[in-house]
Structure formats: structure tokens, C-alpha cells
Amino acid sequence: MLAASLANNSSLKWASAIGIFVLLCLCALLFMLHLSVGSKSLGFDTVFNALFNFDPLQFDHVIISQLRVPRAIIAVMVGSSLAVAGAIMQGVTRNPLASPSILGMLSGASFAIVISLSLFGISSPIYTPWIAAIGALFAVVIVFLICLSTSKGINSLNLTLSGAMVSAFLAAITSLFSLLDEENYDQVRVWLTGSLAGNNMEDITLILPWMCGALFISILYCQKITVLAMGDQVAHGLGIKTTRLKFELLAVVVTLTACSVAIAGPMGFVGLVVPHIVRLIVGSDYRWIIPSSALIGAIFLLAVDIAARTIIRPEEIATGVITAMIGAPLFVYLIKMKSAQ
Amino acid sequence: MKNINTTPDSSSRLKASKLTAAYGDKVIVDNLNLSIPSKKITALIGPNGCGKSTLLKSLARVLPPTDGSIILDGKNILSHKTQAVARKLGFLPQGPVAPEGLTVKELVSQGRFPHQSLFRQWTSADEQAVLDAMSVAKVDVFSELYVDQLSGGQRQRCWIAMVLAQQTEIVLLDEPTTFLDLKIQVELMDLLATLTHEMGRTLVVVLHELNLATAYADYLVMMKDGEVLHAGDPVTIFTQKTLKQVFDLDADVIIDGNTGHCLCVPHYRYANKKQKRLKKQAC
Amino acid sequence: MHTSLLTVLHKEYIFRTSNQGIALRLSTPAFVISFLLALLLVVIIFFSITTGSYDLSPNQAWQALIGNAENQTHQDLIWLFRLPRVCAAMLVGCMMALSGAALQNITRNHLADPSLLGISQGAALAVVASIIIFPLMTASWRAVLALLGAISVTVIIQLLTKNSATNKSIRFILFGIGISAFLSSLTTALLTYGDIYRVSEALAWLAGSLDSSNWPDVMILLITCIVLFPSLLLVSRYMSVLRFGDEVAISLGSPIATARLSLICISVALAAIATAIVGPVGFIGLIAPHAARRLASSGVVMHLIISALFGALLLAGADLIGRTSFAPLQIPAGLLTQIIGVPFFIFLLLKRKSKQS
Numbered sequence: 001m002l003a004a005s006l007a008n009n010s011s012l013k014w015a016s017a018i019g020i021f022v023l024l025c026l027c028a029l030l031f032m033l034h035l036s037v038g039s040k041s042l043g044f045d046t047v048f049n050a051l052f053n054f055d056p057l058q059f060d061h062v063i064i065s066q067l068r069v070p071r072a073i074i075a076v077m078v079g080s081s082l083a084v085a086g087a088i089m090q091g092v093t094r095n096p097l098a099s100p101s102i103l104g105m106l107s108g109a110s111f112a113i114v115i116s117l118s119l120f121g122i123s124s125p126i127y128t129p130w131i132a133a134i135g136a137l138f139a140v141v142i143v144f145l146i147c148l149s150t151s152k153g154i155n156s157l158n159l160t161l162s163g164a165m166v167s168a169f170l171a172a173i174t175s176l177f178s179l180l181d182e183e184n185y186d187q188v189r190v191w192l193t194g195s196l197a198g199n200n201m202e203d204i205t206l207i208l209p210w211m212c213g214a215l216f217i218s219i220l221y222c223q224k225i226t227v228l229a230m231g232d233q234v235a236h237g238l239g240i241k242t243t244r245l246k247f248e249l250l251a252v253v254v255t256l257t258a259c260s261v262a263i264a265g266p267m268g269f270v271g272l273v274v275p276h277i278v279r280l281i282v283g284s285d286y287r288w289i290i291p292s293s294a295l296i297g298a299i300f301l302l303a304v305d306i307a308a309r310t311i312i313r314p315e316e317i318a319t320g321v322i323t324a325m326i327g328a329p330l331f332v333y334l335i336k337m338k339s340a341q
Numbered sequence: 342m343k344n345i346n347t348t349p350d351s352s353s354r355l356k357a358s359k360l361t362a363a364y365g366d367k368v369i370v371d372n373l374n375l376s377i378p379s380k381k382i383t384a385l386i387g388p389n390g391c392g393k394s395t396l397l398k399s400l401a402r403v404l405p406p407t408d409g410s411i412i413l414d415g416k417n418i419l420s421h422k423t424q425a426v427a428r429k430l431g432f433l434p435q436g437p438v439a440p441e442g443l444t445v446k447e448l449v450s451q452g453r454f455p456h457q458s459l460f461r462q463w464t465s466a467d468e469q470a471v472l473d474a475m476s477v478a479k480v481d482v483f484s485e486l487y488v489d490q491l492s493g494g495q496r497q498r499c500w501i502a503m504v505l506a507q508q509t510e511i512v513l514l515d516e517p518t519t520f521l522d523l524k525i526q527v528e529l530m531d532l533l534a535t536l537t538h539e540m541g542r543t544l545v546v547v548l549h550e551l552n553l554a555t556a557y558a559d560y561l562v563m564m565k566d567g568e569v570l571h572a573g574d575p576v577t578i579f580t581q582k583t584l585k586q587v588f589d590l591d592a593d594v595i596i597d598g599n600t601g602h603c604l605c606v607p608h609y610r611y612a613n614k615k616q617k618r619l620k621k622q623a624c
Numbered sequence: 625m626h627t628s629l630l631t632v633l634h635k636e637y638i639f640r641t642s643n644q645g646i647a648l649r650l651s652t653p654a655f656v657i658s659f660l661l662a663l664l665l666v667v668i669i670f671f672s673i674t675t676g677s678y679d680l681s682p683n684q685a686w687q688a689l690i691g692n693a694e695n696q697t698h699q700d701l702i703w704l705f706r707l708p709r710v711c712a713a714m715l716v717g718c719m720m721a722l723s724g725a726a727l728q729n730i731t732r733n734h735l736a737d738p739s740l741l742g743i744s745q746g747a748a749l750a751v752v753a754s755i756i757i758f759p760l761m762t763a764s765w766r767a768v769l770a771l772l773g774a775i776s777v778t779v780i781i782q783l784l785t786k787n788s789a790t791n792k793s794i795r796f797i798l799f800g801i802g803i804s805a806f807l808s809s810l811t812t813a814l815l816t817y818g819d820i821y822r823v824s825e826a827l828a829w830l831a832g833s834l835d836s837s838n839w840p841d842v843m844i845l846l847i848t849c850i851v852l853f854p855s856l857l858l859v860s861r862y863m864s865v866l867r868f869g870d871e872v873a874i875s876l877g878s879p880i881a882t883a884r885l886s887l888i889c890i891s892v893a894l895a896a897i898a899t900a901i902v903g904p905v906g907f908i909g910l911i912a913p914h915a916a917r918r919l920a921s922s923g924v925v926m927h928l929i930i931s932a933l934f935g936a937l938l939l940a941g942a943d944l945i946g947r948t949s950f951a952p953l954q955i956p957a958g959l960l961t962q963i964i965g966v967p968f969f970i971f972l973l974l975k976r977k978s979k980q981s
Contacts, residue, residue, distance in 0.1 A: 146970055146973070146974070149974050150973060150974055157794045157795060157798065158794065158973075160798055161794050161797060161798060161801075161973065162970070162973070164798070164801045165966050165969055165970055165973075166966075166970075168962065168966050169962070169963065169966035169967070172959055172962040172963050172966070173963065175959055176955065176959055176963065179953065179955060179959075180950060180953060180955075193812060268805075312816070315816060316816070317813050317816045318812070318816065321809045321812045321813045321816070322809075322813075324805055324806070324808070324809030324812075325806065325809045325810060325813065327805075328802050328803070328805040328806030328809060329802070329806055331802040331805065332784070332799055332802035332803060332806070335795055335798045335799055335802060336784060336799075398871070401874075401875055402874065403870075403871050403874045403875060423874070423877050423878070423879055424877040424878075424879075425877075426877060427875065427876055427877025428877070430875075431875060432871070432872075432874075432875035433875075434869075434871040434872060434875075437868065437869070437871075437872055438868075438869065439868065440867040440868070442917070442921065451864065451865060451868070451876065452876070454861075454864075454865055454876040454877060454878065455876055455877040457861070458861075459858065459861060460645065460646045460647070460648070461644065461645065461646065461647045462647060462648050462649060462861075462923075463638060463640075463647050463648060463649040464640065464644045464647040465640070465644065465647075466644075467647070507876070
């Protein structure tokens with residue numbers, strides 16, 4: 001597959017470039033759409049004007065810039081981050097079921113954030129990404145340790161089951177702390193279901209650089225990920241230091257996940273669903289999977305969020321709930337496909 | 342190809358009549374007729390995939406037939422109540438797995454199930470049957486040990502003890518000797534032979550090892566592609582020609598002077614060449 | 625390896641009538657353990673009645689129980705709140721434990737539990753839907769809906785795992801987890817849709833809390849137990865041969881299709897109705913049968929009885945701890961069982977050695 005793609009270099013490159021361009025356009029379109037829907041529908045022209053001819057006296061423009069733009073930006077960033085994190089995890093573990101939610105990272109991150117809020121009262125976005133990162137790392141290490149201790153070692157089913165269990169446990173403890181701490185619970189209740197609301201631009205700008213940096217590094221590493229996805233021995237043979245690479249990629253995944261959780265709470269299943277959609281369209285070459293995941297992840301989350309806000313207008317369903325509704329059946333389907341192997 | 346109509350044995354209690362058996366869409370056995378002679382050991386042999394296990398499972402009513410029927414004591418086996426059948430016919434599948442933490446005595450006691458009811462769960466008859474079965478199968482010394490702790494051969498004897506405790510006249514066994522040491526295989530077959538000839542049971546065994554089959558079977562059934570090609574006395578039907586026909590095997594059949602059993606000696610081509618070469622060198 | 629707690633009393637007691645119309649075998653250790661568990665239950669009942677945000681002395685509690693209460697507060701405290709609550713806890717614990725035991729037997733999977741297979745979540749979804757959409761429904765009708773929800777999930781699982789080889793594996797549990805996640809998300813979505821009061825009611829119930837247990841609830845649970853527990857005992861015989869797999873079970877003369885169907889119906893009904901009354905409570909169906917096996921090896925009937933007693937103890941204990949440890953705050957028992965249950969599940973996962981899937 002790799003050899004073939006290297007051989008058909010120029011024609012494939014053209015096709016892929018056009019593909020990326022199409023995705024970029026789609027993303028921009030959905031971005032605009034996202035800005036225009038909500039409890040009050042606004043036309044595209046209003047949106048356009050708000051973005052490029054901002055008039056602080058126009059109420060609609062204020063809504064757009066203060067409420068909707070941050071939310072849309074979050075959707076794009078969180079969507080791409082989680083999707084890329086999931087893609088990397090699936091490539092490195094060679095397990096189609098791997099994703100930040102399934103391996104417990106999301107629960108770990110939210111657990112850490114809630115604990116630090118309850119016990120130390122930390123809620124500033126300067127610290128939350130770091131705390132989330134510690135939590136996510138802690139969770140994924142426990143999952144791997146559990147897997148290693150089973151007699152079968154690390155195989156995809158064991159990993160998935162341990163991850164689900166660790167997630168359930170951390171979620172339960174998180175609930176416990178939320179209950180014990182009534183006042184802070186109100187703050188986090190909506191956030192705990194995965195919600196894109198409730199953040200302003202200042203908070204976002206603190207976290208954004210990290211996400212962009214991590215995404216950039218992922219794209220830099222995408223060729224190495226392709227090789228790693230073919231197997232450790234193959235990677236060794238091609239001269240790649242697999243252990244070091246895995247640690248570096250782990251750092252990237254943790255950063256992406258932690259930042260996403262710090263902003264939007266645990267948004268489950270995005271990291272599972274999007275890479276699969278991407279692989280259907282793009283194939284197995286991670287040089288295309290990573291950038292496409294970023295774009296399709298953004299598109300996915302924008303679309304889901306639009307749905308979340310319009311299905312039972314003027315109420316909104318938490319976005320994390322809809323990602324679960326789409327993701328869980330896919331999860332079941334993937335398990336069934338694994339049975340066939 | 343037409344099925345050989347085996348000599349109908351008037352004392353046969355168990356018959357397959359126009360049996361067609363399949364797993365899903367895949368038909369394994371088609372329009373097969375066979376009468377199992379009573380109080381004898383019947384051995385089913387044949388190449389892999391010939392349908393001998395399938396036939397055995399159909400006889401045991403574990404696999405329902407797609408067409409045709411299994412006749413037990415003159416009636417369709419499926420028309421009997423399953424508990425009543427279990428009192429007449431016992432079946433040991435290939436490679437049975439016992440749940441964890443079971444002692445030998447507990448395993449053997451399970452064989453009494455068809456004779457028990459909600460309130461009659463451990464009569465003195467049950468107790469005696471279990472003790473007898475364990476002693477015949479020579480696993481009474483292991484009575485309180487856990488089944489997992491035993492060796493392969495010992496475990497297999499425990500399973501046989503379980504089927505014995507069921508106290509059925511007809512016993513069906515699917516490859517009871519596979520994966521066991523030769524010594525254990527012979528011991529097990531001796532046990533089965535005792536059951537048949539000294540205790541008057543009817544045995545049907547699927548065997549993989551040809552020489553074991555010819556040594557112990559009173560009635561040999563050779564199967565291929567879901568049909569019975571030959572059935573009868575081993576000495577009569579176990580010949581070079583039939584071996585070639587059923588197994589596609591080039592072999593000689595020699596009769597052991599002492600016991601009168603047939604033995605199959607395959608033409609080991611490379612080994613024979615090597616022998617000739619060594620002989621040539623010696624001369 | 626699998627040593628029972630009381631190796632000293634390694635005897636069994638055989639009871640036979642003169643014509644052996646009745647011939648039963650009772651494992652003495654199992655009998656002793658059951659007795660001890662029952663005693664512990666009485667202790668828990670005692671503590672449940674006397675402790676709480678308003679402590680009662682043993683004498684005061686006893687007086688209120690025999691109808692000679694000191695004052696109305698004591699009377700209400702015991703008869704309106706604490707006694708029905710602990711009764712509900714015990715009954716639900718029993719039901720979930722029995723459901724789990726039956727489920728583990730049918731699926732031949734030691735990791736099975738009604739909440740892990742999505743059965744509880746199916747019942748929960750049905751109940752939440754009924755709370756939001758039909759707020760005037762009574763508890764008994766909710767129980768019926770819960771049953772329908774649970775049955776639907778069971779059918780889906782059966783369809784997904786048609787190949788019986790998957791039953792024994794981790795895959796089976798993962799199916800359940802996926803289905804549970806899906807159903808939970810649907811439930812949460814419903815909560816967003818509803819009216820705030822109904823949502824609060826649904827949320828409280830969803831936490832798996834025995835908070836608002838009253839006597840009518842206890843009656844429903846009791847009736848269910850009275851009907852289903854003996855039914856389970858009637859088919860318990862088949863449970864012991866089903867363990868060996870289909871082929872051996874058939875050859876031993878057990879009508880496996882009927883046996884399986886009965887067992888699954890009873891198991892699902894137990895889990896669904898328990899969930900309908902107090903909300904989804906997880907892991908009791910997983911832990912209790914394992915604990916029962918560890919405490920005393922025995923025949924199927926005693927195993928069921930010990931599982932039921934242990935389950936009752938577990939939930940009543942969890943409820944007591946949840947109610948009193950962080951008073952006046954109440955931690956739902958369902959949360960506590962999850963916090964205990966997951967490490968236990970992981971422990972079982974680590975122990976799986978020879979019986980690989």
C-alpha cells in the first residue's frame with residue numbers, strides 16, 4: 001500500500017490535494033452554518049458581516065462574536081484534536097477500537113479536573129489542561145498495566161474492556177465528588193456530559209496554542225505513524241526507534257485529549273468514529289489520515305453541534321450525548337466485526 | 342453413489358434411516374442408512390470431514406437431522422422424551438470441558454441427571470452408581486481431587502466414568518482417545534471393551550487411529566464423504582483395496598498371527614527407499 | 625485453589641425419606657454460611673433502623689417496631705422511612721444477585737451481570753421515558769415498561785451473539801458495554817427534553833437510589849421475589865448441566881431450549897423489576913455469585929440461596945454506608961456498588977487464566 005502510493009506519487013498527490021481543499025471548503029461552510037443556527041436563526045449575510053465588518057452596536061453581531069464564534073472555534077479545535085488523537089492511537093496500537101474515550105483518557109482527564117476543583121478550587125484555564133493531562137496519562141497507564149497483568153497481555157479486546165472499566169470507575173468517583181461538592185457540581189454538571197458551550201475567547205486563546213502545536217507535530221510525524229501501523233518489526237527494520245516514537249506520540253495524544261477535555265469536557269466517541277470514516281475515504285496511509293482526520297473531525301463536531309442545537313430547538317441536547325448516540329452503535333458493530341476475525 | 346445397505350441386525354436398537362445431516366447449509370451426511378449391532382463395539386472410521394462425528398451426533402440426537410430419522414427401539418428418537426432417551430443412550434463429545442472447581446466425584450455425579458428429579462436428587466441408587474462407575478473407570482482414587490489437577494488420560498477416564506454413571510445400555514463416544522499417549526489409548530479401549538463384552542453394553546466409537554479400531558471393533562464402519570462405503574467384520578472389510586478407496590492410502594494389511602487382528606502398514610516410500618539403500622550398501 | 629472457607633466442616637448431610645421419594649443432599653458448610661449471612665442481615669437491619677440523621681437507641685427502635693413507639697417521630701422514622709428502605713434494599717440485592725447467577729450460568733460467562741449487558745440500562749430507558757412522557761404512571765405500570773425495555777435489549781443481544789462461541793468471551797461483555805453506552809446516551813437525551821420536575825424525579829431514580837422507597841414498592845418487590853425465586857429453584861436443576869455446554873447437556877437429557885428460555889426470562893424479569901423500582905444498580909449480579917462460590921462450594925440450590933443472601937447484604941450495606949457516611953448528604957447505593965464493583969471486575973479479569981476465549 002505504501003509502495004503503491006509512493007509509486008503513484010504525482011497523480012495521488014493531486015487527488016489528495018483536491019480532497020483536502022474540498023474538506024477545507026466543507027469545513028468553512030459548516031463553520032458559517034454553525035454561526036447562523038441557534039435559538040435565533042441568523043442569515044449568512046449577517047454572519048459574513050459580523051465576521052468581516054464587525055459593528056459592536058449591532059446586537060446580532062455581538063451574539064455572533066461573543067457567543068457563537070467561540071463555540072464554533074471550540075467545535076473545530078476539539079473535533080480535530082480528538083479525531084487526530086484517535087487516529088494516532090488506532091495506528092500505534094493497531095487496534096480499531098482504540099480512542100481517547102475507550103482507553104479511559106477522557107474519564108481520567110475529567111476526573112482530575114473535578115477533583116482539583118473540589119479539593120483545591122482550581123478552575124483557571126491556565127492550569128486545567130495540565131491537570132487534565134495528568135489525569136489522562138494516569139488513566140491510560142493504569143489501563144495498560146491492567147492489560148499487561150492479564151494472562152493474554154495487551155490485545156485489543158482486553159485493552160478495550162480494561163479501558164471501559166477504568167472509565168466507569170473514574171466516572172463513578174467523579175460523580176461521587178460532584179455529589180459531595182454541591183456548589184461546584186452545578187458548574188461542572190453540564191460540562192461533564194461534553195458540552196461546547198460556556199467558554200469565552202480568553203480561555204480559549206490560552207489553550208489553543210497547545211492544541212495547534214500538538215496537531216502540527218502530528219502532521220509532522222504522520223509518515224512515521226504509517227510505518228508504525230505496519231508493525232513494530234517493520235518499523236525497526238526501517239530504522240525507526242519505536243519506543244521513543246511511541247512515547248512522543250503518547251505525549252501528543254495526551255496533550256490533544258487534555259486540552260479538549262479542559263475546554264469542552266469529555267466528548268466521547270469522536271476519536272473512535274472519525275478515524276473510521278476517514279479510513280473509508282482515504283485508505284490506510286497516515287500521511288493522509290492525520291490531516292483528513294483533523295478536517296473531518298472538525299466537520300463532524302460542527303455538524304453534530306448544529307444538530308444538537310436544532311433538533312429540539314430552543315432547548316439543546318448536550319453534544320456529548322449525540323456523539324455517544326452515533327458512536328456506541330459503531331462500537332458494537334466494530335466488536336461484531338472483530339468476532340468475524 | 343448408493344449407500345451400502347448394511348446387513349440389518351434384528352437385535353439392533355439404534356438405526357440411522359435415510360439420515361441427512363447438515364450444519365447450516367453445508368450438508369455433511371446424505372441419505373445414510375446404518376444399523377448399530379447390539380452388545381458390540383462399532384467403530385466409525387474415515388478421513389477428516391467424512392461425517393463420522395456428524396453421524397455420531399445425529400445418533401445421539403445432539404444434532405437434529407435435516408431429513409430422515411434416527412430410530413431408537415422402533416420409534417423416532419425425537420419422539421421419545423429427551424430424559425427417557427438419556428436413560429438409554431449416553432454420549433461423550435470430543436474434548437469436553439468441565440467448569441472450574443469441580444471434583445471428580447461431582448463430575449461423575451452429573452451423569453445421574455437423567456435419573457433424578459427435583460426432589461430425588463441423591464438416592465442410594467445414585468450414590469451406588471457413581472461409586473461403581475468410578476471404580477470401573479479406575480478413578481475412585483481421585484474422587485476428591487479437582488478435575489483440572491488430573492492428567493489428560495485421567496481426565497478422560499473421569500468423563501467416561503460420568504457416562505458410565507448414566508447407566509445407559511448404549512454409549513456413544515466421539516474420539517475418546519485423540520491426543521492421548523498410546524498406552525492410555527490402549528487402556529481406555531480395554532475399558533470400553535470390558536464395558537461391552539462383560540457388561541453387555543452397545544458401544545459406538547469414532548476413532549482416528551486405524552489399528553486401534555481394527556483391534557477392538559466388532560463391527561467396523563468405513564465412511565467417506567458422508568456415506569458408508571463398507572461396514573462389517575474388520576477382517577473382512579479392512580483390506581488394501583478398501584483402504585485405498587476410503588482413505589486414498591497405499592498400505593498393506595497384515596493379520597497378526599497371535600491375535601488375529603488386522604494391522605495396516607502404510608507404504609512408507611521414503612523410509613522404504615532408505616532401507617533399500619542401506620541394504621545395498623551393506624551388500 | 626478453590627478452597628471453601630470452612631474446610632473443617634467438609635461434610636454433607638443426606639436426607640432421604642423411607643421410600644426415597646425425597647432424596648436430597650445438603651452441603652453443611654453451605655448451610656452454615658447461609659445461616660451466618662442471615663444473621664448478618666438481621667444486624668444490618670438493626671443498624672439501618674437505628675442510625676441516620678436522627679439516631680435511635682436500640683430500645684427506642686424496638687418499642688417502635690412492636691407498635692409502642694415513644695412518639696410519632698420515632699414511629700414515622702421507622703415505619704415510613706427506614707424499614708421500607710432496608711427491606712427494599714435487601715429485596716433488590718436478592719433479585720439482582722439471582723439475576724446475575726442465572727445470567728452467568730446461561731451465558732457460561734463469569735463476567736456477566738445485568739448492568740454490564742445493558743439489561744438494566746434498557747429497563748432504565750423505558751422507565752425514564754415513562755417518567756418524562758407519562759408522569760402519572762404508577763410504579764407497577766413502570767415495572768411492566770421496564771420489563772419490556774429489558775426484554776428488547778435481551779433480544780438484541782441474542783441476535784448479535786447468534787454464534788454461541790462468542791458467549792464465553794470478552795466480546796460478549798463488550799457488546800453489552802456498547803449497548804449500555806448507547807442506551808445511556810438516549811436516556812440522557814430524554815432528560816434534556818423533559819420538564820424540570822420530571823427530570824429531577826428521573827435523575828434521582830437514575831442514580832440507583834433507594835431514597836424514596838415506600839411500602840407499595842416493597843410489596844411489588846416482594847411479590848416478584850415470591851413468584852420468581854421458586855420458579856428459579858424449579859429450573860435450578862438444569863443450571864448444573866448447562867454448565868457443561870450444549871452437547872453434554874442434551875446427552876444428559878435436559879431440554880436445553882426450554883431451560884435456557886426459562887432461565888433468561890426469570891433473570892431478565894428479576895433485573896428489570898428491581899431496576900424499575902430503585903433505578904439501575906450495577907455489579908451485584910456480578911459479585912454475589914462469585915462470593916457465594918468462594919464462601920462455600922455447594923449444589924445449585926444452595927448456591928442460589930447464598931448468592932441471594934449475599935446480594936441482599938451487599939446492597940443493604942452499601943445503602944447504609946451511602947446514607948450515613950457523608951450525612952446529611954446521601955450517596956446513592958448504585959454509585960457505591962459501581963465503586964466497589966469495578967475493581968472486583970478487574971480482579972476477575974486478571975484471574976482469567978486457563979479458560980481463554
